[in-house]
Amino acid sequence: MTESGEPRRGRGRPRRDAVEDGPGARERILLAARSEFGERGYDRASVRGIAKRAKVDPSLVHHYFASKEGVFEAAMEVNIAPAMDIPQLFLADAQTDIGERLTRFVFGIWEHALTREPLLAMVRSAVNNETAAAIFRRMITRRVLKRVTPALSGPDAELRVELAVAQLVGTAMLRYLIKLEPVASADVDELIAQLAPVVQYHLTGTPPTPRTQNA
Structure with missing residues (x-):
């Protein structure tokens, strides 16, 4: 538990506000992933870079897609x-x-x-x-x-x-x-x-x- 009384999130799990990060968060991540992979290629692209483009917490990318491979497959x-x-x-x-x-x-x-x-x-x-x-x-x-x-x-x-x-x-x-x-x-x-x-x-x-x- 945190000091505020909320359950402590486990490693790799997004904050509650990150999961609910506005309408279309998943679609924004996919759009950002397309740009990231297109410009940088698979090797140089990163979950953090995709999250930054999509203006979301990196944990939200993991929440929806589990890994860089997962978000690449979804974008493809x-x-x-x-x-x-x-x-x-x-x-x-x-x-x-x-x-x-x-x-x-x-x-x-x-x-x-x-x-x-x-x-x-x-x-x-x-x-x-x-x-x-x-x-x-x-x-x-x-x-x-x-x-x-x-x-x-x-x-x-x-x-x-x-x-x-x-x-x-x-x-x-x-x-x-x-x-x-x-x-x-x-x-x-x-x-x-x-x-x-x-x-x-x-x-x-x-x-x-x-x-x-x-x-």
């Missing part, structure tokens, strides 16, 4: 979820043009500045830190592999989904993170036209149709 979930939230309609008819629809969906998110910047911030951390990479792998497994694989027919469905994801994520990293030319400045519709048949092949086993040159 918020920022990357839209890019992995594959419409159920795609999966209901997975054999029909899913390659083009999925490719267009993914690049539609990457092309939008409001969603691209948070994605890049999280992916940079995943590339440079094994803990962050493990979280990224878990998210891909949970949100993509376990959802798409059951919708496919034929053998090695999980491997085929991984290969399709590799095409999309790899091209996105070359275009938006590494900025390798000519991929970085190519017209997005041209990229989709080139990638979609390959993604379709991985997912359904349908060989890509050769593109004809205009006369």
Whole structure:
């Protein structure tokens, strides 16, 4: 007990006023975490730095997320979820043009500045830190592999989904993170036209149709 008669808080537990630190405290922490991880990367970011940005006690970060790993995973979930939230309609008819629809969906998110910047911030951390990479792998497994694989027919469905994801994520990293030319400045519709048949092949086993040159 404290001198005021209140129970003494244990190590790592926030003060009562910290837990009730105004409406939207959890959301402020996630927003601050996105900025902290984006600017400093996973290794250099800290719970104290996130708390300072969010204007909360560091114990409140631990209260909601337990650890730096926990707040990173939650921030990544918020920022990357839209890019992995594959419409159920795609999966209901997975054999029909899913390659083009999925490719267009993914690049539609990457092309939008409001969603691209948070994605890049999280992916940079995943590339440079094994803990962050493990979280990224878990998210891909949970949100993509376990959802798409059951919708496919034929053998090695999980491997085929991984290969399709590799095409999309790899091209996105070359275009938006590494900025390798000519991929970085190519017209997005041209990229989709080139990638979609390959993604379709991985997912359904349908060989890509050769593109004809205009006369």
